[in-house]
Amino acid sequence: MKVFISSVIAGMEDHRAAAREAAESLGYTMIAAEDFRASPSSPQQVCLKGVRDADVVVLLLAARYGTPQRSGLSPTHEEYREARGSKPVLVFVQTDATPEPGEGTFIDEVSGWEGGQYREPFDTPESLRKAVTGALHRWEVNQQAGPVNEEELRTRAATLLPQRTTYSPGSPLLHVVVASAPAQRVVRPGALDDSALQREMEREAVYGDRPVFDHSRGVQATVSGATLAIGQRNAEIALDEQGSIRVSRPARDAGGPFGVGIASLIEEDVRERVGDAIHYAGWLLERIDPTHRLSRVAVVCRLDGVGYLPWRTRAEVAASPNRANMNLSGRESANSPPVILPRASLLMDGARQAEDIAVYLRREARR
Secondary structure, three states: OEEEEEOOOOOOHHHHHHHHHHHHHOOOEEEOHHHOOOOOOOHHHHHHHHHHHOOEEEEEEOOOOOOOOOOOOOHHHHHHHHHHOOOOEEEEEEOOOOOOHHHHHHHHHHHHHHOOOOEEEEOOHHHHHHHHHHHHHHHHHHOOOOOOOHHHHHHHHHHOOOOOOOOOOOOOEEEEEEEEEOOOOOOOHHHHOOHHHHHHHHHHHHHOOOOOOOOOOOOEEEEEOOEEEEEEOOEEEEEEOOOOEEEEEEOOOOOOOOOOOOOOEEHHHHHHHHHHHHHHHHHHHHHHOOOOOOOEEEEEEEEEOOOOOOEEOHHHHHHOOOOOOOOOOOOOEEEEEEEEEEOOHHHHOHHHHHHHHHHHHHHHHHO
């Protein structure tokens, strides 16, 4: 295992040495700027390559932000941005330091993205050494289910989409699947029958900050094999023992957003509903796997019943509610390709992921 240490260097020499000692005591190989030899590449390029070569990044945040590069970010900030979407970042924040304005903003960004995962305080180099040792050990334990097979994960996500769905003309169904990895059982069979889990899933689906169910309809729970499903008419949430989740719901409200005009697929509505489903999946994973044994996810989406519905924006509908270019392809479904993400993205970066998925669905629906 290779560990990259990311921090400012000046003033943090003893802390970096403590982090190195922690990693090497566990048998890891350390990647640090101090060890880089002369290279025709710039220091920035060498350090970012070190991030890409590492299995995990140890990020030390204290008082100094560092000198902004051409990007406007400090080298440490650039290293964090390079790592956060592709590998674990273990965050350690010095408690007895007063951050510079840039460092304070950086800490806020990291805190928002990580959501508290793998974030620990430190003051002295010795306390940091203990914290890094413990965090690396916990991370290693969480990986013992096996490495993430990304191809298997993509395939599993795609197969979790419903094979056949029933929908009414003009009422397309949106399916968002979040498959989790490393592949392992995180929900015991008896837990799927737990009425407390079922009630919490229903409450979040109906009354959460980003509901995915209609509050005016009842909800029923059923368990079949290794899958728990809670549902209402034309909507369902499915959870299996491996922590994979499917959220299915109508892609548009009957009558359209204004109650009049040509029935259409509204881009903003689709995007928001995808985002709500991703957020729900993130919430549910926190409920069933609070220790984060599942570290990666694959997200895939299908829109069934696109039929002859035009795809329009809210502004286009408002400007011309009764006129639209009809979709004459007659295709039944639009799909987004499976995308592999760190689990934290579900709660911290769901809006951007939903925006990308909506673009794929739009292209497919209009093709």
